[in-house]
Amino acid sequence: MAENAALQQMISVAPKLAELSEQILFGDIWQRSPLSPRDRSLATLAALIALGRERQLAWHFRYGLANGLTRQELVEMITHLAFYAGWPAAATALACLPEEES
Structure with missing residues (x-):
């Protein structure tokens, strides 16, 4: 693995x-607490995307899904970040997003 x-x-x-x-x-x-692992995954992914830390994204996407995020929520977060972190950051993140929820 x-x-x-x-x-x-x-x-x-x-x-x-x-x-x-x-x-x-x-x-x-x-x-x-008070942040759940799900919330921490969302915050971590937003920071990684905004900072362009793409090598960490694949693992944290899988971890976020394991922590209860859905692929649809991740796509929406990436779309939202396009306006705050930039289109290239969002496009890069989408390319790292797993095809299906595991």
Whole structure:
């Protein structure tokens, strides 16, 4: 699985970054209330799209779907961001969006 390969690469190259990601980012920050994981996925995806961090999008799209977002909601968020983050950012994000909900 690509996520596993990326994680293993991070562990082998930057073990401390992998540890911080697992323990602090996903073990603490993503678990805090009052935002749900679904809300955090939407906010994270909006930031990644606006900042042009396309290499992170595929994984976070799948994570967002697993956290309860629908493909239709993601398409609508991307359409909305076209006006705030720019057309190229929105078009790039659409190209990274999975074809179907998993």
